[in-house]
Amino acid sequence: MRFDLQIIGELVEERSRVLDLGCGRGDLLDLLQREKKVEGYGIEIDEKKAIEGISRGLSVLKGDINEETKDYADKFFDYVILSQTLQQVYQPEVLIKEMLRIGKKGIVSFPCFNHYGIKLQLLLTSKAPVTEELPYEWYNTPNIRVITLRDFRIFCAKYRIKIIRELAISSHYKKTTGKVVGFLPDWFARYGIFLVSSF
Amino acid sequence: MSEYGTHDKDGISVGIVAKKIFTFAEPPRQMSLDSGKKLGPITIAYETYGELNKERNNVVMVFHALSGNSHAAGYYREKDVKPGWWDNMVGPQKGIDTDKYFVVCSNIIGSCYGSTGPSSINPATGRAYGLDFPLITIADMVRAQKALIDHLGINKLLCLVGGSIGGMQAMEWAVSYPKMVESVIPIASTCKRSALAIGLSEAQRQAIMADPSWKDGGYYGTAIPEKGLALARMIGHISYLSEDSMHRKFGRRLHENNAFKYDFSGDFQVESYLQYQGKKFVERFDANSYLYITKASDYFDLGEQRGRGSLVEAFSRSSAKFLVVSFSSDWLYPTSQSKEMVSAMKKAGIDVSFCEIETDFGHDSFLLAHTQLTRLISGFINRMSNGGERNSQV
Numbered sequence: 001m002r003f004d005l006q007i008i009g010e011l012v013e014e015r016s017r018v019l020d021l022g023c024g025r026g027d028l029l030d031l032l033q034r035e036k037k038v039e040g041y042g043i044e045i046d047e048k049k050a051i052e053g054i055s056r057g058l059s060v061l062k063g064d065i066n067e068e069t070k071d072y073a074d075k076f077f078d079y080v081i082l083s084q085t086l087q088q089v090y091q092p093e094v095l096i097k098e099m100l101r102i103g104k105k106g107i108v109s110f111p112c113f114n115h116y117g118i119k120l121q122l123l124l125t126s127k128a129p130v131t132e133e134l135p136y137e138w139y140n141t142p143n144i145r146v147i148t149l150r151d152f153r154i155f156c157a158k159y160r161i162k163i164i165r166e167l168a169i170s171s172h173y174k175k176t177t178g179k180v181v182g183f184l185p186d187w188f189a190r191y192g193i194f195l196v197s198s199f
Numbered sequence: 200m201s202e203y204g205t206h207d208k209d210g211i212s213v214g215i216v217a218k219k220i221f222t223f224a225e226p227p228r229q230m231s232l233d234s235g236k237k238l239g240p241i242t243i244a245y246e247t248y249g250e251l252n253k254e255r256n257n258v259v260m261v262f263h264a265l266s267g268n269s270h271a272a273g274y275y276r277e278k279d280v281k282p283g284w285w286d287n288m289v290g291p292q293k294g295i296d297t298d299k300y301f302v303v304c305s306n307i308i309g310s311c312y313g314s315t316g317p318s319s320i321n322p323a324t325g326r327a328y329g330l331d332f333p334l335i336t337i338a339d340m341v342r343a344q345k346a347l348i349d350h351l352g353i354n355k356l357l358c359l360v361g362g363s364i365g366g367m368q369a370m371e372w373a374v375s376y377p378k379m380v381e382s383v384i385p386i387a388s389t390c391k392r393s394a395l396a397i398g399l400s401e402a403q404r405q406a407i408m409a410d411p412s413w414k415d416g417g418y419y420g421t422a423i424p425e426k427g428l429a430l431a432r433m434i435g436h437i438s439y440l441s442e443d444s445m446h447r448k449f450g451r452r453l454h455e456n457n458a459f460k461y462d463f464s465g466d467f468q469v470e471s472y473l474q475y476q477g478k479k480f481v482e483r484f485d486a487n488s489y490l491y492i493t494k495a496s497d498y499f500d501l502g503e504q505r506g507r508g509s510l511v512e513a514f515s516r517s518s519a520k521f522l523v524v525s526f527s528s529d530w531l532y533p534t535s536q537s538k539e540m541v542s543a544m545k546k547a548g549i550d551v552s553f554c555e556i557e558t559d560f561g562h563d564s565f566l567l568a569h570t571q572l573t574r575l576i577s578g579f580i581n582r583m584s585n586g587g588e589r590n591s592q593v
Contacts, residue, residue: 047555051575057585059550062553076548
């Protein structure tokens with residue numbers, strides 16, 4: 001199991017109702033259902049992945065995360081998760097507000113641009129950084145946003161989003177083991193996981 | 200729906216099956232219909248596959264569409280040329296696994312495959328009903344199915360699965376008998392037909408009624424309205440296909456000689472194909488049944504009839520879990536209509552999954568062998584049979 005998903009799993013309380021935005025094949029929901037007995041829902045735009053999620057016993061809607069969140073009642077979910085997707089979202093403010101409308105809490109994780117390796121790459125090579133987490137060239141990346149931990153904190157303050165917990169992780173998110181960074185996260189974190197809510 | 204299923208390529212089948220009959224609503228205890236009229240006695244033709252377990256909780260009901268029947272799977276005789284209409288989905292180890300589930304499929308009332316319909320004998324006159332048969336609705340069909348299910352001693356339905364008009368029946372069940380229904384899979388269906396769909400339906404009915412042999416529905420024992428019914432079928436058949444699938448299958452290819460004949464006998468392959476479909480259909484379907492069933496599907500409006508105008512309220516009556524499936528090239532009951540259902544279900548707090556399957560086979564896609572559809576259905580029903588717990592496999 002991916003380390004970031006393990007961490008998210010630890011943030012979620014047992015028997016809660018969870019919506020995963022961009023749930024893929026449903027790995028996280030599957031883990032949460034087994035380990036935490038949650039009621040798992042997902043939204044996934046890719047047909048094959050959505051079918052895989054449904055066929056393994058999850059409730060999945062094939063569709064766009066910006067559209068499919070709309071019809072749920074206020075606070076229908078205990079947690080709404082946006083995992084490793086924020087960097088591709090067109091209107092982060094709208095989406096995160098919607099997450100916190102339909103969910104009591106939100107969990108947002110994203111690869112961050114503050115790792116010292118990235119800072120050094122830009123400084124020394126004068127090229128847009130390419131890393132394991134963000135392995136694309138500027139001309140073929142699906143990631144339309146460059147985010148740092150600090151950026152996200154500022155964003156939350158501006159849009160009145162309460163950060164309940166912040167975890168900085170130093171390993172690649174696809175690895176199964178990793179480390180939560182305590183020391184200088186703004187230099188050593190490769191991605192961040194935030195547990196948020198409305199004020 | 201257009202045609203019957205084909206043999207399983209791996210030869211897997213539920214085997215030899217038999218059509219059974221159940222009769223109820225004997226006068227004076229006739230069944231009341233939405234129209235205010237009464238109908239009885241009512242006979243229902245049905246088939247079952249697999250074994251009902253001791254707990255009686257492994258029942259899957261399958262609903263057929265306009266021209267289908269109770270023969271969803273297997274063969275009546277060894278020599279049958281074709282199996283039941285959904286043989287690719289229903290059988291041992293198939294999408295709806297008859298090794299695990301007890302599958303029930305019945306012929307809708309109004310039809311002509313053994314259940315009471317306009318071609319049945321009216322006990323009051325000793326002749327076929329014809330237009331004396333009362334107009335029926337989807338809810339009436341479901342009421343009759345409920346009598347059958349009661350008769351079979353079943354009070355929990357694990358899953359209801361139906362395409363097109365079959366999906367309407369499944370949804371009607373879910374809101375009419377919420378305590379019995381645990382899950383529902385409406386495929387290529389709708390909560391209310393659009394003006395486009397009703398218009399097409401009406402054109403098909405007019406084709407039948409314009410045939411002089413129709414004689415206000417009183418053609419039984421005389422020549423049947425072959426031309427009208429064949430024409431209705433041709434129009435219907437087109438609405439089950441898509442531009443892309445028709446282009447792929449026929450293009451502008453000519454039927455014979457590769458040259459125009461300069462007459463109206465049919466130059467293009469698509470013309471002769473539709474003519475053939477029409478002719479074949481006449482041999483197996485009753486023209487009056489076609490009128491009654493299309494009308495019933497036009498009347499269907501779940502929000503209006505079960506939720507005082509609100510689809511959300513209608514679905515609020517149900518506690519079932521739903522899996523809604525649509526097909527990208529279905530223009531008769533397009534994805535937008537499935538999404539409307541899903542949206543109302545979400546607002547009603549229902550646990551719903553939805554998938555639009557990318558395919559160019561149009562409305563008829565649900566009848567074709569399709570791995571993705573099979574995976575969806577089998578995965579969803581398995582989840583339900585695990586007590587609704589999402590017991591997922593790693």
